[in-house]
Amino acid sequence: MLMDIIINGLINGSVYALLAIGFSLVMGVARIVNIAHTAFYMASAYFIYMGFTFAGLSPLLAMFCALPVTVAVGLACYRLFIKPIQEHEAAVLIGTIALAIAIQEAFLMSFGGSFLGVPPLIKGYTWILGVKVTWQHLLALGVALLVLLAVRLFLMRTSVGLAIRSTAQDREVANLMGMNVTRVAMWAVAVSVGLAAIAGAIVVPLVVLDPHMWMHPLIMMLAIVVLGGLGSIEGSFVGAYIIGFTEALVVFLIPLGAFLKDSVALSIMILVLLIRPEGLFGVVFEEER
Amino acid sequence: MLLDVTNLTVCYDKAMLINNISLHVDRGELVSLVGPNGAGKSTLLRTITGLVAWEKENLRGTTGGDVTIEGQVSFDGQRIERMPAHEIVKLGLVHCPERRRPFREMTVYDNLLAGAYLSQDKESNAKNLATVYKLFPVLAERSKQISGTLSGGEQQMLAIGRAIMSQPKLLLIDEPSTGLAPLLREEVFQTIMEIRKLGITILLVEQEVARVFKMASRNYVLSSGKIIAEGQGEQLLADEVIRKTYLGL
Ligand SMILES: Nc1ncnc2c1ncn2[C@@H]1O[C@H](COP(=O)(O)OP(=O)(O)OP(=O)(O)O)[C@@H](O)[C@H]1O
Ligand SMILES: [Mg+2]
Numbered sequence A: 001m002l003m004d005i006i007i008n009g010l011i012n013g014s015v016y017a018l019l020a021i022g023f024s025l026v027m028g029v030a031r032i033v034n035i036a037h038t039a040f041y042m043a044s045a046y047f048i049y050m051g052f053t054f055a056g057l058s059p060l061l062a063m064f065c066a067l068p069v070t071v072a073v074g075l076a077c078y079r080l081f082i083k084p085i086q087e088h089e090a091a092v093l094i095g096t097i098a099l100a101i102a103i104q105e106a107f108l109m110s111f112g113g114s115f116l117g118v119p120p121l122i123k124g125y126t127w128i129l130g131v132k133v134t135w136q137h138l139l140a141l142g143v144a145l146l147v148l149l150a151v152r153l154f155l156m157r158t159s160v161g162l163a164i165r166s167t168a169q170d171r172e173v174a175n176l177m178g179m180n181v182t183r184v185a186m187w188a189v190a191v192s193v194g195l196a197a198i199a200g201a202i203v204v205p206l207v208v209l210d211p212h213m214w215m216h217p218l219i220m221m222l223a224i225v226v227l228g229g230l231g232s233i234e235g236s237f238v239g240a241y242i243i244g245f246t247e248a249l250v251v252f253l254i255p256l257g258a259f260l261k262d263s264v265a266l267s268i269m270i271l272v273l274l275i276r277p278e279g280l281f282g283v284v285f286e287e288e289r
Numbered sequence B: 001m002l003l004d005v006t007n008l009t010v011c012y013d014k015a016m017l018i019n020n021i022s023l024h025v026d027r028g029e030l031v032s033l034v035g036p037n038g039a040g041k042s043t044l045l046r047t048i049t050g051l052v053a054w055e056k057e058n059l060r061g062t063t064g065g066d067v068t069i070e071g072q073v074s075f076d077g078q079r080i081e082r083m084p085a086h087e088i089v090k091l092g093l094v095h096c097p098e099r100r101r102p103f104r105e106m107t108v109y110d111n112l113l114a115g116a117y118l119s120q121d122k123e124s125n126a127k128n129l130a131t132v133y134k135l136f137p138v139l140a141e142r143s144k145q146i147s148g149t150l151s152g153g154e155q156q157m158l159a160i161g162r163a164i165m166s167q168p169k170l171l172l173i174d175e176p177s178t179g180l181a182p183l184l185r186e187e188v189f190q191t192i193m194e195i196r197k198l199g200i201t202i203l204l205v206e207q208e209v210a211r212v213f214k215m216a217s218r219n220y221v222l223s224s225g226k227i228i229a230e231g232q233g234e235q236l237l238a239d240e241v242i243r244k245t246y247l248g249l
Helices: A002-030 A037-053 A059-085 A089-111 A135-157 A159-169 A171-176 A181-203 A215-228 A233-253 A257-275 B041-048 B051-058 B085-091 B108-115 B122-135 B137-141 B152-165 B182-197 B209-215 B233-238 B240-246
Strands: A125-128 A131-134 B003-012 B015-025 B030-034 B067-075 B093-096 B170-174 B201-205 B218-223 B226-231
Touching: A002 A037, A002 A131, A002 A135, A002 A159, A002 A181, A002 A215, A002 A233, A037 A059, A037 A089, A037 A181, A037 A215, A059 A089, A059 A181, A125 A135, A131 A135, A135 A159, A135 A181, A159 A171, A159 A181, A159 B108, A171 A181, A171 B051, A171 B085, A215 A233, A215 A257, A233 A257, B003 B041, B015 B030, B015 B041, B015 B226, B030 B041, B030 B209, B041 B051, B041 B067, B041 B093, B041 B170, B041 B201, B051 B067, B051 B085, B085 B093, B093 B152, B108 B152, B122 B137, B122 B152, B122 B182, B137 B152, B152 B170, B152 B182, B182 B201, B182 B209, B209 B233, B218 B233, B218 B240, B226 B233, B226 B240, B233 B240
Parallel strands: B030 B201, B030 B218, B093 B170, B170 B201
Antiparallel strands: A125 A131, B003 B015, B003 B067, B218 B226
16 A cells, blocks of 8 residues: 555656646746646647557657657647737636647547557566556656656756746846747747656556546646746646645545545645745746836 | 947837937947936836837737837947847847846856856856956855845846856946945946956946946936936036936935
8 A cells, every 4th residue: 555655656746747847837938827738748648549559650659759749739839829829818828728628629529538548568567565566657657757857957957948947037137148038938838848748658558548638637737836836847846746645645545535636636726825825936937127 | 339329219108218319338438327217217228138129029918008119229330229139139238137137046157157148158158257256256155056045235246247248348237236235336336347447338327326427438317218418427417407307416
């Protein structure tokens, strides 16, 4: 039981961290609350399924192909639908909800509501402290942690990363440093959707696909970013593991409690908003002018 | 002429914030721009460095209506009034903004690195960093500190240091002494003289009129978006009307 909770908490937390960090990046750099973020995670999973089922690719190859396709779709959606209304908060909120539902409907019409799956990359299992853990779960965890590390290095060590961090804090001053903030925003969207696509690839062998699979992670992700502090990357990371472990605890400790996981996350979100609205690592955005 | 502004007019909606302004800065000068609160000093700097145009382009419809910009701005022989802000910096026209605005969540060192964003030349970056650390030893001591936790004076030094990392030919500095204790203010003014000795031309917006008149080679007095006087410090202070009405001295 304990080991189940730890493994599941770590995997949930890592996948949520990938999602929440991507969400926070775009939120910071382009001030977009992207409700459609987890729809791209779902799109990636479906693209992998399509590559595997229709194009006859191996699951691994399908994942590598789905990543750039998802990023391209994400960038196109940003450029065509979101950027024109970027400065109107309410319009962005409604627009991204509409986009998410459009993506859901597209997959619903193409594949129906039936549950689909992709086989694991590696079969078999091992025993850790007397608990049976599949290799696929361990692989998922390892990949997620590696990608999180890579994101950190990208943000802290590269010049694009510096521009993303600067733009997230003060777009005007970033401009004054010679950063093309429009291009930086495109980068942030690409990285963000890329992370969602990787999250999709990580979970695709572990879950069943259905056109509503974006909703649960969306709720978790929103709870995470409120808990961590809107726009904070560290907050997203820490919040993701807190919510990930909470989910694992609820699922394993409460008999038949799986249906409660969304409500627990939402309760945490409401509590944070009441007690400490800026979250654990609240970020203050510099007002323009 | 390094900077040449001709007949510049800026309107936000129906409010004319800059009213047909012409001014110029020659190489090697330290020119001051003074005037009461709300005169349009910051708006003028923001127009010159392309921020007003960026606002017009990117924040369309959210800051309350339309912005119009008319007139000409040349820098170092190039017309820049239609150039995007992030390209204007490349020419060596650098703007150290009002309220300092460090990247608060980033370390002092990363802030300085952001200033050097455009330059891939490691050698010149290292040289500029050494210059900044020499001007402001406290920044070297605190290079790993998160800049939001610096004191006001240190944040101002960081803002100026970051601007120097962008290799300015002309540096526009907006109210560097505001909010600082008198001793620190004097320190800021001394630094500005030092920066001038580095061969950097300066256009300085300040509230401390009497003080900047002592160091500037020329001064412009701005009020309600118009330049109402220009000249040497003594000249301006000798004029009763200007001194009382516009400079509050
Ligand atoms: N975005 C804006 N929209 C409309 N009006 C604005 C905007 N920004 C500034 N103003 C107005 O323009 C005028 C000039 O502002 P500006 O900030 O340029 O003055 P300033 O001379 O820098 O003043 P201070 O000494 O207080 O910094 C002010 O009356 C201000 O209210
Ligand atoms: Mg001002």
